[in-house]
Amino acid sequence: MSNFILFLASVTALIGIYTLLTLAVNLHYGYAGLLSFGIVGFVAVGAYTYAIVTRAAPVGEDVYHFYFNQPWWVGFLAAGVVTTIFAFLIGLPTLRVEGDYLLIVTFAFAEVIQKLLSNEGWLTNGTRGFINVHQPFRDVIVGKNYPLFLAGLIVVIVGIVYLIAQRVGTSPFGRTLRAMRDNEPAALSNGKNVYSFKMRIFLLGAAICGLAGAMYSWYMTLALPSLFGMSVSFAAWIALILGGQGNNKGAVVGTIVLLGAQQAFKFIQLTPAMAPIISSIQLIMEGLVLVLILRFWPAGLVPEKSPKPPRLPGVKAEKPQGAKEEA
Amino acid sequence: MSAMLQVEGVSKYFGGLKALDDCTLSVEQGSITALIGPNGSGKTTLFNVITGYIQATRGRVLFEGQTITGLPIHRIANLGIARTFQVSSLFPKLTVWENLLVAYPHQEGESLWSVFTRPGSIRKQEQAQMERAYSSLERIGLTQKLEEKAANLSAPEARMLEIGRQLMFSPRLVLLDEPSSGVNPAMLDILANRISELNQQGITFFIIGHNLSFIMKLSHFMHVLQYGKLISSGLPQSVARDERVIEAYLGVHQ
DSSP, X not given: OHHHHHHHHHHHHHHHHHHHHHHHHIIIIIXXXXXXXXXXXXXXXXXXXXXXXXXOOOOTTOOOOOOOOOOHHHHHHHHHHHHHHHHHHHHHHHTTSOHHHHHHHHHHHHHHHHHHHHHOHHHHOGGGOEESOOOTXXXXXXXXXXXXXXXXXXXXXXXXXXXXXXXXXXXXXXXXXXXXXXXXXXXXXXXXXXXXXXXXXXXXXXXXXHHHHHHHHHHHSEEOGGGGSHHHHHHHHHHHHHHOTTOHHHHHHHHHHHHHHHHHGGGSOOOTTTHHHHHHHHHHHHHHHHHHHHHHOTTOSSOOOOOOOOOOTTOOSHHHHHHHHHO | OOEEEEEEEEEEEETTEEEEEXXXXXXXXXXXXXXXXXXXXSHHHHHHHHTTSSOOSEEEEEETTEEOTTOOHHHHHHTTEEEOOSSXXXXXXXXXXXXXHTTOSSOGGGSHHHXXXXXXXXXXXXXXXXXXXXXXXXXXXXXXXXXXXXXXXXHHHHHHHHHHHHHHTOOSEEEEESTTTTSXXXXXXXXXXXXXXXXXXXXXXXXXXXXXXXXXXXXXXXXXXXXXXXXXXXXXXXXXXXXXHHHHHHOOOO
């Protein structure tokens, strides 16, 4: 029983982290229409920044030169800040290209980051990566309680980020993003500095990915180049398409459904010979489900909902009256 | 009356094609000025040059005496020049009211910082804008469709909404590219009346039109383009009698 609870806690933490990524993709693509496939690059930058900032001196065969020995919250904030700076540098040239080109550029960025992580040993410790990454409050909460605590902490952070994303999405800022996504030339002719809007949402999404990266390194207690492959970006994208673009609820629902289904596969009893087959089938199933969703629910499980107009002071519940008049 | 918009010697070449060839014309303050010409005569190209969507090969554009050639699109728009497009410039997945509110320049709620630090002040601004949106909706007759997505509007309704959105802008000069296209003939008079009403409220219009009877009734002054050259300018009645214009539209009478 307690094992099952631990499993649930672990799944919750993982879903929480991926929810952050899906929320970021939703900010980028769902609201602003940016085909940003490189989010895993930001996750990697966040995870490594956290690891380096909280790291102690190298031991044994470690080859890294930089370590700062800081508490977890410094590392966590640094992960957000450094990732944002990275995103700014990436965004400076790339946000001027449109559509499919942005997709290619961000894709390449993520690949380059992964290569850098395995090759720049002085900074990232090469393919050895960082093990035993410092976890927040590890010394206070001991034993089997820790995974529960970590899951709780992640859920709280996801909740805060969700509220932020929701606030941004429903604000006039979010409205301008959606307008830009729908018809960019028209947004320009309305006096919107499209580049600035793209940059700001790009940075916000990247910062969320950076924090998610730090949290991922808490969860895995590892930062390894192999953790940050393209499949991370794909998972977040599939989750978003599944759940519904352009609304944060859809992002959350999509992530829970996708990762829940992936984790449920783990309950299938297998012979070792069957394992590789089943994992291939899992990928085929994911693709199949995605195609079916796009065919029959193109707007996703939770379609984008139109917001209500702001109510004017002194005008109360106008709508039911209007509806009556119409009828 | 003085010239609000001056186009001075503007040429635009696409390779060997002279889309605009040394065009000089002006739009008087407070007028409804029409720009007509056969297909491919460079009307939309001229609008694109004025609003900064494409750069002129030669020449310059002045708005209220200030040179605007070379300014970025959004800067020109913020000077008070609004435009509609031949194709729809609506935001299809946004509701009618959102399509109006989004047009507002420099909204406080468009700053990410203010979104979190000044929600009260943003709410007030939104209410003030919504109030203007209601009056704009009334003028274009779309109050009932407030919460409809723009994608679900009929063609004439969409056209009205585009013009309605320009009203939110408080523009001084509005460039309309084919406002009559896609609007059913029964509604053309209503459309013309609305434009005249707005003109009387002080908005200057520069209108591209194919529907000549619509544009003749509406405009105070006309410019005619052919092969990128200005071939005639004047009052609608005199332009209609100009032989070069008749030739341009109907071909040379042998």
